Amino acid sequence: MLLIPCPWCGPRDEIEFRCGGQSHIQRPEPFDAVSDEAWADYLFTRINPKGVSYERWLHVFGCRQWFNVARDTRTHEIHAVYRMGEPKPDLRGVE
Amino acid sequence: MERYSAWRLFREALNGHRGWTPAWRSPSPKRRYDAVIIGGGGHGLATAYYLAKNHGMTNVAVVERGWLGGGNTGRNTTIVRSNYYHRESARLYDFSVRLYESLSRELNYNVMFSQRGVITLAHSRHDLEVVARWAGAAQLHGVDAEMVSVDEIKRRIPLLDTSPSARFPVWGGLMQRRGGTARHDAVAWGYARAASRLGVDIIQNCEVTGFSRNERGRVVGVETSLGPIAAGVVGLAVAGHSTVLADLAGFRLPVTSYALQAFVSEPLKPVMDTVMLSLATGAYISQSDKGGLVIGGGLDLYPSYAQRGNLPTAQRVIGALADQMPALGRVRLLRQWAGIVDVVPDSSPILGETPVEGLFINCGWGTGGFKAIPAGGTLLAHHLATGEPHPLAEPFGLRRFATGALIDEAAASGIAH
């Protein structure tokens, strides 16, 4: 069972949250110049790391805010929590 | 290698079972094979078997990081059915069910395929409409599927609470009589033994750590924990580790790895002789020949490579079943575990070419690829041996994500396994 530190509410039980998948995905632009391959990558292709994953989470049964979590997919250990729009934290030595 | 038979069993029994020999050879790897298959799960082993049997390619190795069937093949809840919604899927999975029907004889290994039927429950008027549409589609594709009434469901599953006040009222259901279960380990071991008998090398405890490429970028072999192995062609069938191997080969896949859990109860007297899936809760249950109730449900809630599963999902699955079958409320669980499944956006497999020449893939079966093992092996073997996709595999190429020709079974049937 995970205890997830929501940036607004503090540590809460994982059942209050929903994982929204990989974060920091940029929509390719401009729309009419994007190839089918690049669009398919944007929609479907994911890094799926075995190790630290940078992902979006929603505190759905709490403050209803989105935020980012750096979480290890092998152990589920949470290394960092940071707000939407912030860059990935520097986790050298952890990854 | 000896044939298995009732007579043989009798003779060995007289002899104190001292005469049995290993079911497959365990050689050290040769320096070169015509084909190397990565992953000793059902799909990898079946691929090797059909390469030898259907295409006469016997200079073949299966390279497995751990032990045979130690991935999802030995962790799944063994439901076999083919009542999928889309024509491409129905054809693929029904081809597999037909191979299952003769598999024990074909492999000279009892895979205990038991066509006890699979019943999918509808819990509302809307569920019932979904199920009716689904049954119609399956019938159009030539797959047996029929609507069953609440009375018939009650007769087949006396444990189920079908009363009007039930927490999950039952409105009817969909049944595939040819569906059922098989013994998972036996499928892996049966293919391994039959492949080994035809000359395939089965190499366990050998992890693939990289690919060797020629100057044109074509894959010409694999790097392993037991040293390099050259290969004419390479097949990849590693389920939840597909993107890990794709990263090593330098391409990306639309695959996300999740934990899927299973549970087995203490052995009980026979209480259920069919397989039940619930559309409302996603939970499903059958009873093994040893008497254990085999239970599963939905995926864990976030991507994972940890083969253990988390508590909220376990509670949801078990809680749902206790609501639906109140008589089981006090049954104790014996074991719980998880496998790492390879989930694709349209819940259909990815079969065939990769962006890397010489490397072919079989992945994306997600929560439902045990039933597809005989088909998956046949199709990958066909592609490796002939260089062309098998007609049944063609719609399932990686290119469908760019062309938009998705085969969306997640939206169509909305149920796993």
Ligand SMILES: Cc1cc2nc3c(=O)[nH]c(=O)nc-3n(C[C@H](O)[C@H](O)[C@H](O)COP(=O)(O)OP(=O)(O)OC[C@H]3O[C@@H](n4cnc5c(N)ncnc54)[C@H](O)[C@@H]3O)c2cc1C
């Ligand atoms: C709990 C659970 C319940 C399920 N229930 C059902 C069901 O009822 N019906 C159904 O049809 N399907 C079900 N499935 C899905 C089914 O189990 C899988 O789709 C199927 O077994 C996949 O087979 P596979 O051979 O592709 O993969 P696996 O059996 O996982 O084999 C892949 C192998 O690759 C090996 N490997 C990984 N990396 C490397 C490497 N670097 N080098 C060498 N080897 C490597 C692994 O060790 C593993 O043995 C279930 C799965 C789970 C986890």
Ligand SMILES: [Zn+2]
């Ligand atoms: Zn919050």
